[in-house]
């Protein structure tokens with residue numbers, strides 16, 4: 001009986017379920033990429049709706065929409081990049097370790113943020129430094 005318990009403990013040390021994490025990451029990636037064409041369609045619709053109005057208003061509305069789309073696109077792009085990097089770490093066998101200090105990232109953090117590249121300590125150091133990455 002005690003031998004069984006030791007075996008279970010060994011399994012816990014292995015860390016996150018890589019197969020589960022990979023499908024989580026791929027699902028998040030699909031969701032992000034699916035959202036982008038919707039935004040583009042929105043800009044096109046707005047442009048044709050206001051085409052009968054005055055030229056200035058039309059210009060402003062389209063510019064605002066483009067601004068928003070560009071901002072969302074940049075965020076989406078960064079999120080997709082982070083997911084790609086996490087998938088690469090799964091392939092390389094380094095997934096689940098902080099890319100800054102090498103400490104294993106807690107499984108709860110990985111389950112909440114599957115693309116997490118750093119432990120919370122390193123993350124807060126980065127945020128204090130004002131860097132985006």
Ligand SMILES: [Zn+2]
Nearest residue numbers: 098101119122
């Ligand atoms: Zn760290």
